[in-house]
Structure formats: structure tokens, C-alpha cells
Amino acid sequence: MKEELFVTARSNALIDPSLHIWTWEVAMYLFLGGLTAGIMVFAACMTLLRKDGEAPFATTKLALLAPIVLSLGMTTLFLDLEHKLFVFRFYTSFQLLSPMSWGAWILIVIYPVSILQILSTLRSGYPQASPYVDRLAAGKAILDWCEANRRAIALTAIPFGIALGIYTGILLSAFSARPFWNSGVLGPLFLVSGLSTAAALVALVARQHSEKVLFTRIDLVLIAAELALVALFIINLASGTEQQLIALDSIMSGPYTFVFWVLFVGVGLLIPLLLELLEIRGMARRVAIVAPILVLLGGYVLRQVMIDIGQESAWISYDTQYNAELLQRLHE
């Protein structure tokens, strides 16, 4: 036998009985961050490919959603901070080896790039709003400049969008202390998932049939790529260290098996893949709304399940029972 017990009570909040520091706030941020990345990349690609006719929503309107979605994500991220008044400290230094520091600075750059992206298509995308900007001489000059440099702005938005999407995965994979996250596949997986959720969003919101079809096709490819990355992720864990094998157990025969395989892989990837295949062949049109909703749901479930399992996976575990009642009695 091997038994390791605490002789003195250790019941540190958020650590015992197992690490549980991050909850839905961080998962939601990772999801919305990935979605923002996808929105920026697709808006830019459609601009570069001159898809105004085939995909008018993605080309001229989609970009507006980026700062809105990202701000929602940053709000939930802020909610997670324990020392909120010191949030400005992210911006008083740059830590080269910390992906989180990279992320904080990427977010700062994303906003101006995204605003320029919106302005470059404001007149065509939001003709009701653009006159308000055009009324001011400076506003008109800015809109003219952005429109003239539309392609250059789109070319800038793509690398920043990709950086935003991939860093959320690298952020987790950099935690060598958490065996479940410790895989280089996580960056590409989160990026592809982010792109896929953005494609699903367009397929869901766009009104023009040709645009829905285009983005359903794009999403199909992305879901297939995501499935391949999930497979690589599992292979990586299955051929890893003892700690990684133990971490893998939590999705193979442990408490997260159902959430991972049924909710994420099944409902979030395989069912939408099937539905989208049918749609492209002209079938299942009446349920066309279902696939993108499931993809968006799956995108969130991926982040939540990753956050939950990753924190619990550890190098050291003690056989101990955490009893919150003991703490209560301490104060009586």
C-alpha cells in the first residue's frame, strides 16, 4: 500500500481536496476569445477574397462583433481575478516567458486592429451608422483612409486573430505542473475550435443562402480538423508520463468521460458534422439552425472540460478528506 495523509489539517481554499481555482469565468473567456479570433480572421479573409457578393454579412458586418464578444470575454476574465484593483498590473510589465502576459498585450493590440477593421467596412456594412461618422470632417477622413487601406488592415487582422486564438491554448499547455494540459496540440486545437465557432456563428446569423452554404462548408472542414486534433491530443496523453496517463483516465473511465465524449465529441462535433454534411446535400434544411448552435455549445464545453480536468490533474495527490464543517466550527 501507499498512503499519504495530512497530519496537520491543510484545507487551503481553492486547492484542497483538489485544485479548483478556475471555473466558468475562465472557460467563458477562452471560448469568447477563440470566437473573437475566428470573427476577425473570417472578416479579413472575406475582405481579401472580395466575397462582398457571396458572403455580404461576413465581409461587411461581422467585424463589428469582434470587440463586443471580446469585451464580454474580458469581463468574465475580470470577474475571475481575486485581486481586482490590481488588474492594471498586467500592463506595467511584459513577461517574455509567460503566455498570459503575451495574451494581455495581444488583447490590447486586438482592439485598435479590430476597430480599424470595422471602420474599413462601415459604409457598406452599416449604412445607417456611417453618416454619423461622416458628419465630422475627421470621421470622414478616417473612414476614407480605412476604406483605402481595407486590404492592408485585413492582412494585419489575420495574424493578430490567429495569435489571439492560439495563445489561449498555449496558455494552458505551458503549465507543466498540470499533466492534462501539457500538450503542444492544445494551441492548434483551441485555434481551430475558435475558427469553427466563428464559422458556425456566421452560418447561424447570415441571411443570404449562398453565405450560409459557404460557411457551412468551411465549418465542415474545421470540425474535421478539430476531430483530428482531438485524436492527436489523446494519442499524446496516452503515450505520455504516468501523470498524463492518470489524467487521461479521467476522460476514459473517470468522472469526465460523459462530458468529454458525449457532450463535446458527440453533441459538439460529430452530430453537427453529420447535420452539416446532410445540409450541403440539400437535406435537413429545416434543422439548419441546430448544427451551428451545437458547434457553439461544443466550443464552450471544450473549454470548460479542459479547465476542469486540467486543474485536477496533478503531480502530487494526498489521500485526504476535506471537511468544510470543521472550518465552520473553528469560528463558533
Add this chain to the structure above:
Amino acid sequence: MTRFAMVIDTKTCIGCGDCVVACKAENRVPDGLNRDWVVEATRGKYPKLTTEFRSERCNHCSNATCVTLCPTGASHYWAGTNIVLVDPDMCTGCKACIAACPYDARLVMHPDGYIDKCTFCHHRVEEGLDPACVSSCPTRCMHCGSLDDPESEVSRLLRTRKYKVLKPETGNVPNVYYLI
């Protein structure tokens, strides 16, 4: 980097927990939170069992992932040593360092919200004193000192006794040694 190490003799530790109490008193650690703890590890098959007591805390790693991954620089090495500290004025409470520690040695300091941990009592070390846990140990099984000084007690013990560190395979290069 000046390397400070703690050397703890598992053969003479009786698991009394005085080190934990001393730390709480010295560092005014709030109710329900602990910077150090004692583990009783039992191995073998009855009746051939062996028990080892380990007083555990932050390992003040030479390659501390909590310092590497901190996004603000709040987690830092103190004055050119391996002693890892958190500057509360720099800490956003993002908890990345808690996830980054393979030894689960960091905690959120309630109710303020910044991250807290063992400091090797650097305020005492600075004055040439032992950390509170070391100085209070009734069996004198704990030792603290510099590994750079070959004549220090910790260097001498590591030269003459068998020892281990916790999970060296993490690559963090921990500096709390257990004599076995």
C-alpha cells in the same frame, strides 16, 4: 543565485505539527489557511509497514514555474536567491502561479485576494535567523542554510546522508531536501 535550502530529517521528525503552528503565528496566516503542512506517508503491507513524516512547504525551486508563468512579475526571486516571493502590489490574483506549482504550495490570501505562500521567513533569514518552522522544531529535525557554503549544516548533511526531493522529474529543481 545564492541557493537557500531546507533539509528535513524524516528519521527524527515525529509529525507534531509545531512547524505549522510556528508558521501561522510568525506570519499571521489567516484561519483555515496554511503555508506548510505535515504529511504522514505509509508504505508497505501489514505488518511490514514503514512510515515517514514530511514537513512540506514551497520548495523554492531553482527553476520555479510559478515565477516563469506569472504574467506581471509579482512572483519573483528575492534578492538574487532562490527564495520565491509574491509582491502583493503587483499581483492581480489571476491564480496562474497556483496552477503552475506542481507541489500545490500556493494559496489565495483571503480576504485580500493576492497570492500567498511560504517565504522561507526571508525577514528572519535576512537577520541571520532560522525560519520560524525550523527554529521551533522540538526534535531539531529541520535545518536551513546556504548550499553555496560547503561548511553550512545543510551542505554537510547532504554530503553525509541519503536524501530525496519531491518529484524531481517536474524539472523545477526543488530546494527542500528530505533525509531518508
